[in-house]
Amino acid sequence: MYEYDAFDDAFVRARVAQFRNQVERRLSGALTEEEFRPLRLMNGLYLQLHAYMLRVAIPYGTLTGRQMRQLAHIADQWDRGYGHFTTRQNIQFNWPKLKDVPDMLEALADVGMHAIQTSGNCVRNVTADHFAGAAADEIEDPRPWAELLRQWSTDHPEFQFLPRKFKIAITGSPRDRAVTRAHDIGLRMLNEDGAAGFEVSIGGGLGRTPMVGKVLRPFLPVADLLPYVEAILSTYNLLGRRDNKYKARIKIAVHEHGIEEIRRLVEARFSELRPLFGGGDQVRLAEIRTHFAPPVFESRSDDGFEAARRSDPVFRAWTDTNLSPHRQPGHAIVTVSLKAHGAVPGDVTSAQMRLLAGLAERYSHDDLRISHEQNVILPHVHKADLPALHAALLGAGLGTANVGLISDIIACPGMDYCALATARSIPVAQAIAQRFDALKLEHEIGPLKLKISGCINACGHHHVGHIGILGLDRAGVENYQITLGGDGTERTVLGERAGPGFSAEELLPALERLIAAYLEHREGPEETFLMAFRRLGAAPFKAALYPREARNAA
Amino acid sequence: MSKQVFSVVTANDLLGGHVVYLSPLGTWVPEVRDAELIPDIARARLRLEEVTDDASVVGVYLAEMLPGPDGPRPMHFREVFRAQGPSAHARVPEVRHV
Ligand code: SF4
Numbered sequence: 001m002y003e004y005d006a007f008d009d010a011f012v013r014a015r016v017a018q019f020r021n022q023v024e025r026r027l028s029g030a031l032t033e034e035e036f037r038p039l040r041l042m043n044g045l046y047l048q049l050h051a052y053m054l055r056v057a058i059p060y061g062t063l064t065g066r067q068m069r070q071l072a073h074i075a076d077q078w079d080r081g082y083g084h085f086t087t088r089q090n091i092q093f094n095w096p097k098l099k100d101v102p103d104m105l106e107a108l109a110d111v112g113m114h115a116i117q118t119s120g121n122c123v124r125n126v127t128a129d130h131f132a133g134a135a136a137d138e139i140e141d142p143r144p145w146a147e148l149l150r151q152w153s154t155d156h157p158e159f160q161f162l163p164r165k166f167k168i169a170i171t172g173s174p175r176d177r178a179v180t181r182a183h184d185i186g187l188r189m190l191n192e193d194g195a196a197g198f199e200v201s202i203g204g205g206l207g208r209t210p211m212v213g214k215v216l217r218p219f220l221p222v223a224d225l226l227p228y229v230e231a232i233l234s235t236y237n238l239l240g241r242r243d244n245k246y247k248a249r250i251k252i253a254v255h256e257h258g259i260e261e262i263r264r265l266v267e268a269r270f271s272e273l274r275p276l277f278g279g280g281d282q283v284r285l286a287e288i289r290t291h292f293a294p295p296v297f298e299s300r301s302d303d304g305f306e307a308a309r310r311s312d313p314v315f316r317a318w319t320d321t322n323l324s325p326h327r328q329p330g331h332a333i334v335t336v337s338l339k340a341h342g343a344v345p346g347d348v349t350s351a352q353m354r355l356l357a358g359l360a361e362r363y364s365h366d367d368l369r370i371s372h373e374q375n376v377i378l379p380h381v382h383k384a385d386l387p388a389l390h391a392a393l394l395g396a397g398l399g400t401a402n403v404g405l406i407s408d409i410i411a412c413p414g415m416d417y418c419a420l421a422t423a424r425s426i427p428v429a430q431a432i433a434q435r436f437d438a439l440k441l442e443h444e445i446g447p448l449k450l451k452i453s454g455c456i457n458a459c460g461h462h463h464v465g466h467i468g469i470l471g472l473d474r475a476g477v478e479n480y481q482i483t484l485g486g487d488g489t490e491r492t493v494l495g496e497r498a499g500p501g502f503s504a505e506e507l508l509p510a511l512e513r514l515i516a517a518y519l520e521h522r523e524g525p526e527e528t529f530l531m532a533f534r535r536l537g538a539a540p541f542k543a544a545l546y547p548r549e550a551r552n553a554a
Numbered sequence: 555m556s557k558q559v560f561s562v563v564t565a566n567d568l569l570g571g572h573v574v575y576l577s578p579l580g581t582w583v584p585e586v587r588d589a590e591l592i593p594d595i596a597r598a599r600l601r602l603e604e605v606t607d608d609a610s611v612v613g614v615y616l617a618e619m620l621p622g623p624d625g626p627r628p629m630h631f632r633e634v635f636r637a638q639g640p641s642a643h644a645r646v647p648e649v650r651h652v
Contacts, residue, residue, distance in 0.1 A: 027569070
């Protein structure tokens with residue numbers, strides 16, 4: 001794991017001291033809210049519906065046990081004993097008091113963490129494949145690159161006042177688990193004739209104008225990454241619109257100028273910048289890489305694993321859904337579900353955080369990941385340890401066997417917390433998970449990604465859900481619009497709107513009809529919801545959602 | 555005849571961030587039932603004007619409410635949630651600082 005060097009540490013602590021001073025001046029009345037607001041946002045502090053909210057970056061989703069314990073400590077000391085993992089590998093504390101925030105930031109600095117650039121028109125937390133360094137299908141661990149990007153973009157003088165916020169996601173595998181095409185820059189590693197490179201896409205993003213990223217460079221040699229990304233940022237910085245907040249993202253620049261023109265500008269800028277880098281970035285990268293050396297894996301028998309699978313159906317069900325293939329024989333990647341039926345997606349209590357920290361230290365080489373799907377990953381677990389790990393998780397309400405199923409819902413905070421929300425998402429997620437659990441249907445339904453956003457900003461990624469739900473305010477009543485057929489993998493498809501929205505009461509029965517239609521029409525259990533949707537088109541699903549309209553048309 | 559609009563002055567507390575309402579005594583209170591329900595919009599705007607520079611709160615605005623058996627009753631669901639707190643973690647009433 002990357003550890004702050006003296007420079008990083010001094011920088012972060014100086015920022016904390018600066019912010020402490022700013023908070024004091026705000027409390028004394030020396031700063032007005034208008035003056036203070038941009039300063040607090042630069043340090044990840046928002047004012048939400050019911051309280052302040054501190055958003056802390058978890059760079060490339062990676063945490064050590066010590067860091068996770070510190071998050072638990074922060075939750076207990078200055079918040080209400082829990083935190084919320086977001087879809088961008090951040091953790092949010094929902095109840096801090098203004099006067100305590102500098103202390104919280106100090107506590108974060110103690111474990112090499114911060115809340116810088118989790119807001120504002122700058123390069124935000126660089127997100128990565130949560131299976132990085134562990135996945136069997138990976139070419140190379142992308143996190144050294146992500147860390148290089150983090151260091152380069154942190155406080156970069158040229159890029160602190162971009163036209164709008166800027167999000168980068170990176171994956172070291174051709175299999176895209178980081179939704180790269182929904183980012184301002186998406187980086188997907190590919191292998192060409194034995195050499196690694198990145199497919200660079202730009203202009204992806206969900207929100208009010210959802211767009212799939214377009215490929216700018218199909219194959220960029222890995223060593224050119226930093227100058228190339230800088231060329232994109234500097235082109236965007238000049239081209240991006242500052243006259244209209246809703247047209248300021250790079251996706252609009254791509255849309256207005258066309259990808260060819262942007263490519264011409266970026267490549268021209270790249271040829272100027274590349275010689276200036278002079279290899280310093282590669283030296284830094286080599287240094288960073290030493291922090292990401294793969295753990296020393298044990299080779300021992302995993303007989304106990306198969307035996308436990310045979311004798312314990314609960315364990316077997318969990319291994320069927322919550323494990324992914326590891327590059328190292330005898331090992332597995334464990335996804336710990338934070339989606340117990342009826343729980344708030346992404347919420348984790350301080351006690352659970354401490355347990356996870358201990359389990360990571362004991363069973364996963366002190367490595368934890370936070371996925372954009374709001375779950376926690378233990379990336380390097382020996383299969384022989386899985387029964388003990390599973391038992392420990394079960395005891396803490398973390399053993400739910402539902403990863404990738406209908407109740408493994410992504411949901412943004414919605415109107416329970418978020419000041420921008422137009423409707424609630426959390427209670428909707430809770431109700432759906434509980435309903436399909438009660439029906440005992442979710443394992444039969446199989447892989448299905450259901451994603452909920454509480455407004456058009458789409459933090460819940462509803463456009464790329466196989467089923468997406470968007471909460472809106474229709475004449476003072478919560479109303480939920482369904483999209484179908486979205487896909488957040490390397491294929492990246494935006495879902496299509498099914499039709500008029502549903503009231504909160506109508507939504508659950510509508511979803512049940514939709515799922516019943518899928519089960520009726522599928523060719524067999526191996527045909528997932530998304531596959532069936534692709535084969536059949538939207539018609540049978542729309543007919544299930546809107547039976548009255550379907551009858552009238554018949 | 556157009557429907558009468560009642561208003562309440564509301565904001566977030568500077569220190570705690572929690573929701574507060576302006577009471578008839580001109581103090582900020584955490585419970586909506588203790589808020590001053592102002593029956594005429596011109597007066598409500600005046601009240602808003604008076605507290606716009608109050609340094610102990612952030613983001614003052616007028617919320618539409620109706621008279622209810624227990625004091626002002628929010629009309630829009632957003633105001634209902636602001637008054638109640640998040641569904642998953644019920645609101646712990648904040649102690650007003652002095
Ligand atoms: S999608 Fe909207 S409601 Fe949900 S977190 Fe984002 S801004 Fe808030």
